Amino acid sequence: MDKRRIIAAFLAAASCAAVLCSCGEKSEKPQVIEATSSAEIEDISDVTFTNGSSSLFEPADGWCNGSMFNVTWRKENCTFENGKMQLIIDTDSKAGTVPYSGGEYRSKDFYGYGRYEVSMKAIKNDGVVSSFFTYTGPSDNNPWDEIDIEILGKDTTKVQFNYFTNGVGNHEYLYDLGFDSSEDFHSYAFEWHKDSISWFVDGEEVYSVSENIPVTESKIMMNAWCGTGVDGWLSAFDDSSLPLTAEYERISFTPFDE
Numbered sequence: 001m002d003k004r005r006i007i008a009a010f011l012a013a014a015s016c017a018a019v020l021c022s023c024g025e026k027s028e029k030p031q032v033i034e035a036t037s038s039a040e041i042e043d044i045s046d047v048t049f050t051n052g053s054s055s056l057f058e059p060a061d062g063w064c065n066g067s068m069f070n071v072t073w074r075k076e077n078c079t080f081e082n083g084k085m086q087l088i089i090d091t092d093s094k095a096g097t098v099p100y101s102g103g104e105y106r107s108k109d110f111y112g113y114g115r116y117e118v119s120m121k122a123i124k125n126d127g128v129v130s131s132f133f134t135y136t137g138p139s140d141n142n143p144w145d146e147i148d149i150e151i152l153g154k155d156t157t158k159v160q161f162n163y164f165t166n167g168v169g170n171h172e173y174l175y176d177l178g179f180d181s182s183e184d185f186h187s188y189a190f191e192w193h194k195d196s197i198s199w200f201v202d203g204e205e206v207y208s209v210s211e212n213i214p215v216t217e218s219k220i221m222m223n224a225w226c227g228t229g230v231d232g233w234l235s236a237f238d239d240s241s242l243p244l245t246a247e248y249e250r251i252s253f254t255p256f257d258e
Contacts, residue, residue: 044111047251052080054251060104060223064096070228070237071102077224078103083249087224089128090243100239104223105248110136112217114255117189117200118149120222121247124182127237128153128226130246132188134218143167145214147197149188153244154235156182161190161199165212175199175206185249194258222248 047054060073077088087103094101111134122130130151137144146169148162157180161173179186189200194215198208224246226237 044107044109044253048083049080049085049249050083053078053085056109057105057107057220057251060106064098068227068230069102069225070098071100071225072096072098073104073223074101077101078105085248087130087222087246087248088243089123089224089226089245091239100226102223102225103246104221104225106222107220110140110217110219111253112255113192113194113258114253115189115191116147116220117187117250117252118222118248119185119187119250120181121183121185122151122156122181123153123224123244123246124156124180125153125238125241125244126235127231128224128244129234130224132222132248132251134192134214135221136216136218140219142216145216145218147190147192147214147218149190149199151181152234153182156180159188159201161207163197163209163214165214168212171209173207175201177201185247191256193256220251220253222246222251 042055044056047056059075059078061075062073064072071089072092074092077090079086079088085105087105089100089102092099092101116134118132120130120132130153131149133146133148135146136142144164144167146164148160150160150162152158152160157177158174159177159181161175162169163171187202191198195213196208196210197213198205200206224244227234228237
């Protein structure tokens, strides 16, 4: 990710708390839904979708991040069938200046050092991203801290790892999976320590870093979206096969005592 994209992404994240976002709709911070009794029973260490949506998470709805994100988040683009969650990219039928809709699912709470893991199947299509990550930023009245697992639809035999600390990124690393992540479910994880981050694929550690590590508790997030103005990174978006669907079957977080 080049400097121009980093700056644009930072401004886009900050705009989430603005009155009007670039998609032309009123933008608000995500609504925090009060935990129910089921949330007290549900365990963040093993979130599945056999009963539909988790009470610990909520879909984003009605705003767009702007900049390179060419989607408005719609709650209807987050569906649950056959014990799995689907995050969908499609045309946007509602009023707005952004032509496409995307799906995003985020935790209601914030989490710190620990092991974060997902079982997912990515979208294979030029111009899109399927992701699992932690994030907090200006929309949460926090510094921009983020740890990423991103699969670019232009080449689903690779996964990109990245992180941001107080808005500073440029830590991308592209790992060759040895399989096509769009064909089946695989496990992707990272372990976030106070002095390091290590990423894992199907239980095997494949990459680690130990400089300028994020410190701010963050939300657990997943999204599927198509880009604009970043063809060098994602390739031009091919919308000939909409809708496009990324699938998720399990999420887990195990805290570290640090």
